[in-house]
Amino acid sequence: MSEANASATRITPGNALRPEDIALQDAKPADAVARYALGLGDDALILAQRLGWWISRAPELEEDVALANIALDQIGHARSFLTYAGRAWDRTEDDLAYFRREPEFRSVHLVEQPNGDFARTIARQFVVSLYQWELYSRLVHSSDPTLAAIAAKAVKEVDYHRDHATQWVLRLALGTEESRRRMIAGLRLTWPYVEELFTDHPLIDEVGDAGVRPSELRAPFDDAVLTVLTEAELDVPAVPGATGGGRLGRHSEHLGYMLAEMQVLAREHPGASW
Amino acid sequence: MTATAIETRADHDAAGEKVFNDLIAQDMRIEPRDWMPADYRKSLTRQISQHAHSEIIGMQPEANWITRAPSLKRKAVLMAKVQDEAGHGLYLYSAAETLGTPRDQMTEDLIAGKARYSSIFNYPVLTWADIGAIGWLVDGAAICNQVPLCRASYGPYGRAMVRICKEESFHQRQGFEILLELANGTPEQRAMAQDAVNRWYAPSLMMFGPPDEDSPNSQKSMEWKIKRFSNDELRSRFVGMMVEQIKVLGLDLPDKDVRFDEESGRWEHGPLDWNEFKEVLAGRGPCNAQRMERRREAHEDGAWVRDAASAYAARQAAKHTTKAA
Numbered sequence: 001m002s003e004a005n006a007s008a009t010r011i012t013p014g015n016a017l018r019p020e021d022i023a024l025q026d027a028k029p030a031d032a033v034a035r036y037a038l039g040l041g042d043d044a045l046i047l048a049q050r051l052g053w054w055i056s057r058a059p060e061l062e063e064d065v066a067l068a069n070i071a072l073d074q075i076g077h078a079r080s081f082l083t084y085a086g087r088a089w090d091r092t093e094d095d096l097a098y099f100r101r102e103p104e105f106r107s108v109h110l111v112e113q114p115n116g117d118f119a120r121t122i123a124r125q126f127v128v129s130l131y132q133w134e135l136y137s138r139l140v141h142s143s144d145p146t147l148a149a150i151a152a153k154a155v156k157e158v159d160y161h162r163d164h165a166t167q168w169v170l171r172l173a174l175g176t177e178e179s180r181r182r183m184i185a186g187l188r189l190t191w192p193y194v195e196e197l198f199t200d201h202p203l204i205d206e207v208g209d210a211g212v213r214p215s216e217l218r219a220p221f222d223d224a225v226l227t228v229l230t231e232a233e234l235d236v237p238a239v240p241g242a243t244g245g246g247r248l249g250r251h252s253e254h255l256g257y258m259l260a261e262m263q264v265l266a267r268e269h270p271g272a273s274w
Numbered sequence: 275m276t277a278t279a280i281e282t283r284a285d286h287d288a289a290g291e292k293v294f295n296d297l298i299a300q301d302m303r304i305e306p307r308d309w310m311p312a313d314y315r316k317s318l319t320r321q322i323s324q325h326a327h328s329e330i331i332g333m334q335p336e337a338n339w340i341t342r343a344p345s346l347k348r349k350a351v352l353m354a355k356v357q358d359e360a361g362h363g364l365y366l367y368s369a370a371e372t373l374g375t376p377r378d379q380m381t382e383d384l385i386a387g388k389a390r391y392s393s394i395f396n397y398p399v400l401t402w403a404d405i406g407a408i409g410w411l412v413d414g415a416a417i418c419n420q421v422p423l424c425r426a427s428y429g430p431y432g433r434a435m436v437r438i439c440k441e442e443s444f445h446q447r448q449g450f451e452i453l454l455e456l457a458n459g460t461p462e463q464r465a466m467a468q469d470a471v472n473r474w475y476a477p478s479l480m481m482f483g484p485p486d487e488d489s490p491n492s493q494k495s496m497e498w499k500i501k502r503f504s505n506d507e508l509r510s511r512f513v514g515m516m517v518e519q520i521k522v523l524g525l526d527l528p529d530k531d532v533r534f535d536e537e538s539g540r541w542e543h544g545p546l547d548w549n550e551f552k553e554v555l556a557g558r559g560p561c562n563a564q565r566m567e568r569r570r571e572a573h574e575d576g577a578w579v580r581d582a583a584s585a586y587a588a589r590q591a592a593k594h595t596t597k598a599a
Binding site: 048049052057058061062063064076079082093097117118171178179182274 | 340459571584
């Protein structure tokens with residue numbers, strides 16, 4: 001276990017950055033920074049929503065615990081990013097999560113993809129966690145102190161997600177014939193949505209040193225992928241990339257259903273507190 | 275086998291039984307390697323595995339609301355709660371394994387319908403307020419049952435219960451907090467809270483098991499100091515707690531007959547429908563089939579993953595052996 005992994009499990013509520021702290025602080029992000037934070041928050045939120053489905057359905061109890069943990073980390077990151085973004089527009093994390101329409105979301109298509117079988121979920125986790133680790137490990141140097149602080153907490157947790165996904169890619173790829181077949185299929189279904197993660201949009205120029213340019217993450221991501229897939233005796237899937245557009249509000253067909261489910265109760269009782 | 279060997283075995287059992295009885299009499303702990311009567315082992319295995327199954331099946335009704343939780347904070351808390359239940363199942367299966375039954379066997383028994391779990395989880399979780407009522411009433415009843423189990427004579431069970439009870443008391447507080455927020459919310463939220471309390475009150479009282487005169491397993495269990503208080507004693511204690519707490523919520527208990535009986539020093543409650551309890555226990559509750567099907571499905575759909583992990587582990591072990599040689 002690396003040093004970063006070891007500390008991720010020891011974060012206590014006493015010293016961790018909480019969304020409640022961000023809501024209380026004076027700092028308001030510039031509009032562009034807020035829109036940037038919104039994209040990262042939406043990725044984490046939609047991924048948590050997907051992963052939450054597994055709790056009580058995982059292949060073994062230890063995985064119920066592990067996937068719940070990862071979902072919890074992601075929802076924590078989502079709450080921090082959305083709370084901070086919302087300060088620019090006087091909106092709370094819940095206003096943003098529950099009372100935006102689909103085209104107002106900024107999540108990438110990858111996190112919207114269905115869970116499928118366990119191998120497909122692991123393939124998605126593998127890509128997301130390697131991408132988020134490269135991203136957050138650079139965002140800790142953001143010129144925006146709040147984004148840097150959120151990233152500093154998140155990178156430790158995502159390091160553990162990366163380890164979890166990697167260990168499962170190896171087990172499924174090198175386990176049985178069936179698990180290998182499923183792992184290969186899972187990676188093929190996931191790979192079209194990789195390219196969108198590394199696409200630069202005009203927003204990144206407005207954000208400047210507060211953000212991390214997605215295209216800069218591609219090479220280190222590819223290296224990390226290659227290391228694991230080589231050990232797993234797998235090839236990087238040779239499939240064409242899908243047209244993305246999530247950061248511009250153009251989503252996959254899946255997101256509408258997810259939001260309908262996620263938002264239903266909150267929207268039945270507008271203005272209520274829970 | 276020779277006569278001498280039989281005698282030796284009998285001597286061994288007699289000596290073991292004396293040590294066991296002494297330990298129980300002195301309120302000390304029985305540990306996995308200690309001699310214990312076959313019935314004690316059997317009874318504990320049944321109780322601990324049923325408890326583990328209840329935690330695992332109990333994940334389903336609440337997981338049903340994870341994707342629809344009405345705020346991100348509530349979503350996170352609910353995920354953490356259901357995750358805790360998976361953790362409780364794990365400690366309890368481990369405690370039961372120390373008595374000699376492997377976890378796989380217990381899981382097979384559950385899926386085959388041979389093992390029981392708490393019948394409370396066969397009721398449907400219809401609204402968000404049910405998540406509050408389950409935390410407050412169901413986890414509250416569980417705590418009343420389980421705190422005395424921290425002193426159960428079997429060491430691994432008692433120790434598992436210490437940690438479980440700490441987490442359960444947190445669960446109860448979060449359930450109470452959900453109801454408090456709803457009770458002080460809009461008229462629709464308040465009605466939702468009262469409706470949930472109405473539906474979960476009687477089933478949660480029945481969680482303590484049948485009345486004492488109708489509880490066949492209880493007496494032996496009390497002699498062995500696994501169980502410390504009778505079903506009715508614990509139920510009465512629970513009713514007393516709820517009577518006070520419902521006042522803070524500003525809601526009503528759906529029971530006109532609740533009163534404190536000065537003579538017995540106990541809280542009394544209205545009649546409970548034990549026929550319903552028996553029906554649900556016999557598999558004819560609203561969600562029995564659904565809960566079992568989900569557990570079976572998760573277990574069977576996960577078989578290829580568990581096989582892959584075993585095959586990988588064997589492959590790695592073989593690699594190390596080759597290297598070492």
